[in-house]
Structures are given as structure tokens and as C-alpha cells.
Amino acid sequence: MTFPVVGMIGGGQLARMTHEAGIPLGIKFKLLSDTPQDSAAQVVGDVVIGDYRDLATLRAFAQGCDVITFDHEHVPTEHLRALEADGIPVRPGPDALVHAQDKGVMRARLDAIGVPCPRHRIVSDPEDVAAFAAELAGDGAADGFPVVLKTVRGGYDGKGVWVVRSAEEAAEPFRAGVPVLAEEKVDFLRELAANVVRSPHGQAVAYPVVESRQVGGVCDTVIAPAPDLDDELALQAEELALRIAQELGVVGHLAVELFQTRDGRILVNELAMRPHNSGHWTQDGAITSQFANHVRAVLDLPLGDPRPRADWTVMVNVLGGDYPDMYSAYLHCMARDPQLKIHMYGKDVKPGRKVGHVNTYGDDLDDVLERARHAAGYLRGTITE
Amino acid sequence: MTFPVVGMIGGGQLARMTHEAGIPLGIKFKLLSDTPQDSAAQVVGDVVIGDYRDLATLRAFAQGCDVITFDHEHVPTEHLRALEADGIPVRPGPDALVHAQDKGVMRARLDAIGVPCPRHRIVSDPEDVAAFAAELAGDGAADGFPVVLKTVRGGYDGKGVWVVRSAEEAAEPFRAGVPVLAEEKVDFLRELAANVVRSPHGQAVAYPVVESRQVGGVCDTVIAPAPDLDDELALQAEELALRIAQELGVVGHLAVELFQTRDGRILVNELAMRPHNSGHWTQDGAITSQFANHVRAVLDLPLGDPRPRADWTVMVNVLGGDYPDMYSAYLHCMARDPQLKIHMYGKDVKPGRKVGHVNTYGDDLDDVLERARHAAGYLRGTITE
Structure with missing residues (x-):
């Protein structure tokens, strides 16, 4: 059989779960991982250990891959261009991926295509920050503060993001020497995410819009579909995500993180061009998971049905707690809820580190939420009964 | 984390799919495979290439495994006893597994515990065969022929099985020098399978009883649940399988292949103590798949809910056809049916060889059956439009 080889750069849990989804598809999976202990490197057969920032390593890895895709967005854009020049399909390509790598580029491009942003x-x-705040104040926002500052590259899960209440507080973000983006602090009702998958020939599918709840800047709970979301706003969010995918030439999974404002608008917060935490619910809650559809998209295979299989699906992240051994808690959770779907990443437990997630589904949202929260809390050690 | 290591002996598709199911469970998976090209060896990270018939190889492989389980039933019973004596848990253990290895031992044991068999x-x-046929004839069956002959060890998928119409035809089965079991040819309405999973501490779950349709001695289609099956007969089949699992001390997945006779009885045809083709539908059709529950059982973890997620789930095996490259047919099937779940094994296509299966599910059995049959036929090349 001439089933293709997908090369995945990065050995985190997204690569681990993409490998899992690729097994039934019959495709071959090759991994470039920092260390043999990385989450995906533990379970993939064909692993190269190497540094994704080194072009020679990338070029050697790409030999024998039919397509290259990513667990993370940190591969230097110029290296991706070099791989493309070598004739290796890179999906998403560097011209699309740069919008997920550089928040400045992303904002400029979304402005240009008329996508609503903060x-x-x-x-x-810091003086620039004060001037920006004064401009916001001109629109009626008290003194314009607080203002959100983000380094344009390298941030994730709340890292590289500061909320400052004065120009004096604004010194730190500039210390890294990376350009800084200032944004208004949106008065949002809640956060939503619109997940879509697009293939090179332009087929695209949209998953139901979900509600995403953050704790301390880290995704905690995802509810699919977003409860009480107006049909028209849901449609608007899906269309927005599909339009961004098309305009930016995204191939693979695109997560569009959104603010739903108190005055009924949606604004784009962040973009991610890979399977995303807000799509983990699809593993057990959708006909086709985001991971399977990402693989299908990067191979230009027809996409799978993104529709939900249950009325409600809830995902809650499992963060590390103080106790390094989760196995006994894991037994308890399985015994308590035989329908619980646990997804562990094989990572060492460190306080606050994402080490897994749980999915629950059913027709009663309260019950589905309670089961997921209980399991995640029990695994972390914050619930003990 | 102290998540355990499951050692799997045998690199076929059952090991491949068990590995897939083990990834979200966070367990570590170690494989003993004949060659690096075997179905599971292509996708597992920790692979030892070696001969499962060699005790020294088995002993070296078992180092660092918390439990040993199987892709097939061919490991010599005495080797399994040696591993147990070394202190390695073997699940299912040799005292249970021998009933799936030796059809003579299986029949004697099922007789002893009062399980209905042919x-x-x-x-x-051949003279013995004639005498057995004469005995059947005494019960009214014409001349007692045809009679089914099976070598007690080594058969699968119709291999090692003969249907003979006279003593003269009965010479071949004896040529291998293996003991031969003669059985009446049951006048069955259809074949059913009762799949159960049992853990060392005695927890057990039963999947819905399925109908299994064979073509040329090879499983072709499985329908879950078995259509028009009387509730009482279904319960009887589930109870029978649970009782066999308990009496024989099975740990892990047990498939009980059954004949439903025209006069409304069920008789046990074969036993398999590992994930089984009649349970592949559970990957997409049950809350917990047979593979996930097998892993949970051999680790003595609480078992997952075996209930179905859809009204009907159909599995059809994909056999190799004349054309070695299935990839273009695969694209077509994905495009035709975005809900289709394809499971490819990474095996070279040879005519008649099982190289994958498809699952479909929904609330209209005719539609679900047609979609699965079409996809499997198109992949094989027997349907071209």
C-alpha cells in the first residue's frame, strides 16, 4: 500500500493524540521530538530526537515524510520556507502559520480582512502604552487602563501576557526585547472557541462553537456546544473561523479563540493552527475528532463529519497537583464513573502542569459537568471524596 | 507517575488496536513482534523483535513488564507457566488460555460445567469418524454426515477445519499428527457472539450479543446488537459467556462464538481469549471499546461501560483484493461517507487477507449495513461505483 508518512514536529500531547488518531487511518507517523521522554515520543514507533530550531535536523527529518505538520507553532518561519523550497509540503505552510506565531502579524492581517478584534x-x-490607554479612555473607558500587553511571539497558556494598570507597571514586557502588542482589556461575558479544519483543496468543516473557561490564564473547562449561545452568533463565529482559514490559507486544524462581549459581539482573541485544547472534547463527543480531521486535512484526504454525537460533551483539563502519583486516584475515578473518558499524556506530574484531560458526555449538562469536574479535581487532588 | 507497562505478545492488528486504546489510558505498551513490519510494530514505540516460541526471548521481554497479555493464543502453555513462576502476571493465565488453545480441552471443560456445545x-x-457419524445418525441425522473435523490446536479463520461427507474424505485432518476433534455439523439459523471482559478481582462486563456473518469461514459482517434476537436468548448468551469467563478464570476479553439453532437453542462454537473480530464494532459503537476494556482488565483497573452509543453499529472486514494499492479507493470511501470509520492495519494487500475493517453506526439498520458493505467492497475492489 502507498499510505503516506506524516512527519510531526514536536513531541507534546497534541502529537501523542494525533498519532493515536492516525493509527486507524493506516497512515505512517514520524515524530521529531526534543527528548525520548516527551509525551508523544513514548508511544510513537518512528521517533527522531532532535532540535526543531536546527535546519539541518529538520531537513534530515523531512526525508521520507510526505508532509510535515506540527505539535506547536515554534518552528522558525524561515526554516519552514527552506523545507518548502526542498519540495516538502508543510501544512499549515509558513505563510499561514506566521499568523499563529506572531500576534502582531495576526492582528494586522485580521484588520485587513475586516475581522473584529479587540x-x-x-x-x-511604557510611554507608548500610556498613549494607547489614553486613546481607549477617549472612547469612554475611565483612564483606559487596565491594558493587556503581549509579546508578539513565544507566549502560551497565559505566559507572555501581562495585564497592567498603569504605565509604571508596563516595564517588564519590554525587557525580553521582543515587540509588544497592547490590547484593550475586553469586558467579555465569556470566552468561546470556533474550531474548523481546512484541506489544501479548500474543503472545510466547522465544529460546533464551544464555551471555554479559563482559570489563571489556562484552559480549564470546555463545554460543547456553548450553552445558551444564540444561533445567529454561533453561525457568525463559525463563518468567521471558516473565513479566516480561507483568507490565511490555513491547512489543518484552526482554533479561533473568541470573546463574547456583554454587548453581543464576538471578537477574535487568539489563533492556533494545530489541534487545540478547545477541541479535545471531539475525541469522544464528535463523529470525527479534531486529531483525525487534522491528519486528513494535511494529507488532502476528504474530511470527516464534525457533528456532535451527544447533546453535551464536557472536557476538563487535569492539572498536576502536589502528589506525584496519580494512579490510585485514576482507579477511583474509573470505578466511580464507568462512562468517564480519561486521556493521560504520560507526563511527570508537576503542580499546575497539564498532564491529561477527561471527557464526559450525555443529555444532562449539569450531570456531565459535575462528572468531568469531579474526575479532574480528584485526579489533581483538590477533591478527595 | 507509576503508570504500569503492559507487555503484548504478538504484533498483529489486535495488538495495534490495543496500543491505540492504551494511549489515552496513559499506560506504557511494550510489544514482542516477529518482524518490524508487523501491523502493531509499525506504530508502537517500544518494540522487541523476537520469537514468542523461545522461552529465553519471552523471559527477556518480560523484564520491565508489569503484566503480559496477547495478540494471539499461540504461546506455548509451558512457557506461560515459566513466566508465572518467574513472578510475571500473565493475563489470561495459562490455566484459562489453554481452553482457547486446545479445542479438546475446551470441549471437555465446557461439558464438565454444563455449557451446551455441539x-x-x-x-x-477415519474409522473413529465413521463411528461418531453413526452415533449422530442414531439420533436421526440421515447417515450422520457431514461431520466437522478440527485439529485441536493451531486453527483460525477456517484453517484447520474440514467438513467431511464420508469416512473416505476424513483422511487429511489426521496427516498433521495433531489430535482431531469431530463435531456434529449444527443446523444453525445464524452465528452470534457474546463478548465479555473480566478482571482478576472478578468484575465483569458484557457487551450486547452480536450477529456474526461468515463468508468462506472468515468473519465478514458483525451487526450490533443481533437483529431480532429474543431478549431471553440474548440474556442467556450473555450469562453463558460471563459464566464461562468465571469458571475458566479468564482475565481480559473473552469472545464466545455461538450457534443459534433453528430450534431456538444456543451452542458454543469457539472461544477466544483476547480482543476479537466480533468486538471491533465497539471501537466506534460502544462507550468503552473491547480494546480499552481488555487493557483495563489485565491491569485490574475498574472496567468501562460496555453499552452501545448508537441503535445499530455494523462492522465489515476489509479483505485484500487484486489491486495492491488501496489508497485511492480509501479517498473515495471517505468522500462518499463522511461518517464512515475506517480502521486500516498497515498490512500489505494480498487477496483474501484481512487488511482492515470499517464501522458504521446510526438508527436505520439498512442504511448502516449498506454504508459498511459499500465501503468494504469498494476498498476490496468488488464494488467499483
Whole structure:
């Protein structure tokens, strides 16, 4: 059989779960991982250990891959261009991926195509931040503060993000020497995510819009579909995500993180061009998971049905707690709820680290939420009965 | 984390799919495979290439495994006893597994515990076969022929099985020098399978009883649940399988292949103590798949809910056809049916070889059956539009 080889750069849990989804598809999976202990490197057969920042390593890895895709967005854009010049399909390609790598590029492009975003400006020092705040104040926002500052590259899970209440507080983000993006702090009702998958020939599917609840800047709970979401706003969010995928030439999974404002608008917060935490519910809650559809998309295979299999699906992340051994808690959770779907990443437990997630589904949202929260809390050690 | 290591002996598709199911469970998976090209060896990270018939190889492999389980039933019973004596848990253990390895031992044991089976006798030559046929004839069956002959060890998928119409035809089965079991040819309405999973501490779950349709001695289609099956007969089949699992001390998945006779009885045809083709539907059709529950059972973890997620789930095996490259047919099937679940084994296509299966589910059995049959036929090349 001439089933293709998908090369995945990065050995985290997204690569682990993409490998899992690729097994039934019959495709061959090759992994470039930092260490043999990485989450995906523990379970993949064909693993190369190496540094994704080194072009020679990338070029050697790409030999024998039919397509290259990613567990993370940190591969230097110029290296991706070099791989493309070598004739290796890179999906998503560097021209799309740069929008998930650089928040400045992303905001400029979304502005250009008329996608609603929080007000924003690239700032070069605390005085610039004060000027931006004054501009926001002109629109009626008290003194314009607080303002959100983000380094344009390298942030994730709340890292590289600061909420500052004055120009004096705004010194730290500039210390890294990376350009900084200032954004208004949106008065949002809640956060939503619109997940879509697009293939090179332009087929695209949209998953139901979900509600995403963050704790301390880290995704905690995802509810699919977003409860009490107006049909028209849901449609608007799905269309927005599909339009972004098309305009930016995304191939594979695109997560569009959204703010739902108190005055009924949606604004784009972040973009991710890979399977995303807000789509983990699809493993057990959708006909085709985001991981399977990402693989299908990067291979230009016809996409699978994204519709839900249950009325409600809830995902809750399992964070590490103080106790390093989760196995006995794991037994308890399985015994308590035989329908619980646990997804462990094989990572060492460290306080606050994402080490897994649980999915629950059913027709009663309260019950589904309670079961997921209980299991995740019990695994972490914050619930003990 | 102290998540355990499951050692799997045998690199076929059952090991491949068990590995897939083990990834979200966070367990570590170690494989003993004949060659690096075997179905599971292509996708597992920790693979030892070696001969399962060699005790030294088994002993070296078992180092670092918390439990040993199987892709097939061919490991010599005495080797399993040696591993147990070394202190390695073997699940299912040799005292249980011998009933799936040796059809003579299986029949004797099922007789002893009062499980209904086809009439049978160990025979040593064609004259014995004639005498057995004469006995059947005494019960009213014309001349007693045809009679089914099976070598007690080594058969699968119709291999090692003969249907003979006279003593003269009965010479071949004796040529291998293996004991031969003679059985009445049951006048069955259809074949059923009762799949159960049992853990060392005695927890057990029963999947819905399925109908299994064979073509040329090879499983072709499985329908879950078995259509039009009387509730009482279904319960009887589930109870029978649970009782066999308990009496024989099975740990892990047990498939009990059954004949439903025209006069409304069920008789045990074969036993398999590992994930089984009649349970592949559970991957997409049950809350917990047979593979996940097998892993949970051999680790003595609480078992997952075996109930179905859809009204009907159909599995059809994909056999190799004349054309070695299935990839273009695969694209077509995905495009035609975005809900289709394809499971490919990474095996080279040879005519008649099982190279994958498809699952479909829904609330209209005719539609679900048609979609699965079409996809499997198209992949094989017997349907071209």
C-alpha cells in the first residue's frame, strides 16, 4: 500500500493524540521530538530526537515524510520556507502559520480582512502604552487602563501576557526585547472557541462553537456546544473561523479563540493552527475528532463529519497537583464513573502542569459537568471524596 | 507517575488496536513482534523483535513488564507457566488460555460445567469418524454426515477445519499428527457472539450479543446488537459467556462464538481469549471499546461501560483484493461517507487477507449495513461505483 508518512514536529500531547488518531487511518507517523521522554515520543514507533530550531535536523527529518505538520507553532518561519523550497509540503505552510506565531502579524492581517478584534497597537515602551490607554479612555473607558500587553511571539497558556494598570507597571514586557502588542482589556461575558479544519483543496468543516473557561490564564473547562449561545452568533463565529482559514490559507486544524462581549459581539482573541485544547472534547463527543480531521486535512484526504454525537460533551483539563502519583486516584475515578473518558499524556506530574484531560458526555449538562469536574479535581487532588 | 507497562505478545492488528486504546489510558505498551513490519510494530514505540516460541526471548521481554497479555493464543502453555513462576502476571493465565488453545480441552471443560456445545468426540482415525457419524445418525441425522473435523490446536479463520461427507474424505485432518476433534455439523439459523471482559478481582462486563456473518469461514459482517434476537436468548448468551469467563478464570476479553439453532437453542462454537473480530464494532459503537476494556482488565483497573452509543453499529472486514494499492479507493470511501470509520492495519494487500475493517453506526439498520458493505467492497475492489 502507498499510505503516506506524516512527519510531526514536536513531541507534546497534541502529537501523542494525533498519532493515536492516525493509527486507524493506516497512515505512517514520524515524530521529531526534543527528548525520548516527551509525551508523544513514548508511544510513537518512528521517533527522531532532535532540535526543531536546527535546519539541518529538520531537513534530515523531512526525508521520507510526505508532509510535515506540527505539535506547536515554534518552528522558525524561515526554516519552514527552506523545507518548502526542498519540495516538502508543510501544512499549515509558513505563510499561514506566521499568523499563529506572531500576534502582531495576526492582528494586522485580521484588520485587513475586516475581522473584529479587540483594539490594539504595537507599542515600543511604557510611554507608548500610556498613549494607547489614553486613546481607549477617549472612547469612554475611565483612564483606559487596565491594558493587556503581549509579546508578539513565544507566549502560551497565559505566559507572555501581562495585564497592567498603569504605565509604571508596563516595564517588564519590554525587557525580553521582543515587540509588544497592547490590547484593550475586553469586558467579555465569556470566552468561546470556533474550531474548523481546512484541506489544501479548500474543503472545510466547522465544529460546533464551544464555551471555554479559563482559570489563571489556562484552559480549564470546555463545554460543547456553548450553552445558551444564540444561533445567529454561533453561525457568525463559525463563518468567521471558516473565513479566516480561507483568507490565511490555513491547512489543518484552526482554533479561533473568541470573546463574547456583554454587548453581543464576538471578537477574535487568539489563533492556533494545530489541534487545540478547545477541541479535545471531539475525541469522544464528535463523529470525527479534531486529531483525525487534522491528519486528513494535511494529507488532502476528504474530511470527516464534525457533528456532535451527544447533546453535551464536557472536557476538563487535569492539572498536576502536589502528589506525584496519580494512579490510585485514576482507579477511583474509573470505578466511580464507568462512562468517564480519561486521556493521560504520560507526563511527570508537576503542580499546575497539564498532564491529561477527561471527557464526559450525555443529555444532562449539569450531570456531565459535575462528572468531568469531579474526575479532574480528584485526579489533581483538590477533591478527595 | 507509576503508570504500569503492559507487555503484548504478538504484533498483529489486535495488538495495534490495543496500543491505540492504551494511549489515552496513559499506560506504557511494550510489544514482542516477529518482524518490524508487523501491523502493531509499525506504530508502537517500544518494540522487541523476537520469537514468542523461545522461552529465553519471552523471559527477556518480560523484564520491565508489569503484566503480559496477547495478540494471539499461540504461546506455548509451558512457557506461560515459566513466566508465572518467574513472578510475571500473565493475563489470561495459562490455566484459562489453554481452553482457547486446545479445542479438546475446551470441549471437555465446557461439558464438565454444563455449557451446551455441539456433540463432539476426540477421534484418532477415519474409522473413529465413521463411528461418531453413526452415533449422530442414531439420533436421526440421515447417515450422520457431514461431520466437522478440527485439529485441536493451531486453527483460525477456517484453517484447520474440514467438513467431511464420508469416512473416505476424513483422511487429511489426521496427516498433521495433531489430535482431531469431530463435531456434529449444527443446523444453525445464524452465528452470534457474546463478548465479555473480566478482571482478576472478578468484575465483569458484557457487551450486547452480536450477529456474526461468515463468508468462506472468515468473519465478514458483525451487526450490533443481533437483529431480532429474543431478549431471553440474548440474556442467556450473555450469562453463558460471563459464566464461562468465571469458571475458566479468564482475565481480559473473552469472545464466545455461538450457534443459534433453528430450534431456538444456543451452542458454543469457539472461544477466544483476547480482543476479537466480533468486538471491533465497539471501537466506534460502544462507550468503552473491547480494546480499552481488555487493557483495563489485565491491569485490574475498574472496567468501562460496555453499552452501545448508537441503535445499530455494523462492522465489515476489509479483505485484500487484486489491486495492491488501496489508497485511492480509501479517498473515495471517505468522500462518499463522511461518517464512515475506517480502521486500516498497515498490512500489505494480498487477496483474501484481512487488511482492515470499517464501522458504521446510526438508527436505520439498512442504511448502516449498506454504508459498511459499500465501503468494504469498494476498498476490496468488488464494488467499483
